Amino acid sequence: MSEEADYGSDADQSPMRPTELPEAYPVELEQWVAVGNGHQVFVRPIIPEDVARLRYAFDHADIETLRRRFFTAAPPMDRSHLEYLAGVDYDHRLALLAMDRDGISVGIGRYEQIAEGLAEVAIVVAPRWRRRRVGSMLLELLEPVAAAHGIITLKALYLPDNRAVEELLTGIGYGGQHVVDGIAEVTKPLG
Numbered sequence: 001m002s003e004e005a006d007y008g009s010d011a012d013q014s015p016m017r018p019t020e021l022p023e024a025y026p027v028e029l030e031q032w033v034a035v036g037n038g039h040q041v042f043v044r045p046i047i048p049e050d051v052a053r054l055r056y057a058f059d060h061a062d063i064e065t066l067r068r069r070f071f072t073a074a075p076p077m078d079r080s081h082l083e084y085l086a087g088v089d090y091d092h093r094l095a096l097l098a099m100d101r102d103g104i105s106v107g108i109g110r111y112e113q114i115a116e117g118l119a120e121v122a123i124v125v126a127p128r129w130r131r132r133r134v135g136s137m138l139l140e141l142l143e144p145v146a147a148a149h150g151i152i153t154l155k156a157l158y159l160p161d162n163r164a165v166e167e168l169l170t171g172i173g174y175g176g177q178h179v180v181d182g183i184a185e186v187t188k189p190l191g
Contacts, residue, residue, distance in 0.1 A: 011103035013052035022047055024090045029145065033098075036132030041106055043141060046095040050086045051079070053097070053105050057124070058082075085110075091149050092119075096138050100129075109138025111145075117152040123165075130164065136172050147190040160184045 021027065030044040058077045088094050088110075095110035107125035114120050121142065123135045139154075146154060158165045160179055166186075174186040 009102070009104050010053045010056040011099075013056050014047065014049040016042060016099055016103040017044065018047050018049070022090075026090050026145070029096065029141070033137055033141075035129075035134050035137055039100070039132065041098040041100055041134065041137075042103075043096050043098050043138070045090060046086050046088055046097050046108070046110075048083070048086050050097060051082045054082045054085055057105060057108075094142065094145060096141055098134055098138060107134040107138055109135065109142055111142050111151065111154065113149075113151060114155075117150060118155060119146055119151045119153075120155050120157065122156070135165075135168050139168075140172060143188075143190055152190055154188045154190065156186050156188075157183050158186075 017030065018025070025047070026045055030042075032040050032042050034040050055077070085095070092113040093111070095108055097105060098107040098109075100106050105126065106129040107123065109121065109123040111119040111121045121139055123138055125135045143154070154174075156165075156169050156174055158169070160166075160182070162184075166177075166184070169186050169188075172188075174188045177184055177186045179185070
């Protein structure tokens, strides 16, 4: 049984491995990856059916996690916003979903191109999976894909009091921190 099981499960919300692949779905990104404490997670690109997983995540997230990811405790959770988050093109917008061996979501990382050669990255990791390299692993898996799609710089935004994310980002090569209007920004050149 998964260690997330006592907190509920989203494993039945969408398939661990998609049976019908969306157009341009990069199958080669599906993989098992070792993370901290000897655990492995299955990583795959997000699919439109994952709207249900996203809804579940929003419904079960603590306010602090939402505030740190979206800079507000009440991010938009309507169906159209969730469909936008799950409806990537696998080119300018990509999200990778990490699941434990039982198919329960443990984290998600994404990039979205915001200008020529520049993409913004974001991650969320389930509280019990933090500090196991899930977040850094997701961001590192996104880097070569972003580079292959013409992204030369990644940018991450976070709240300055989020020391864990700051440590994670600097630990994998992000730098040049500056704070504007209460939001910290760091970048990482690719290639």
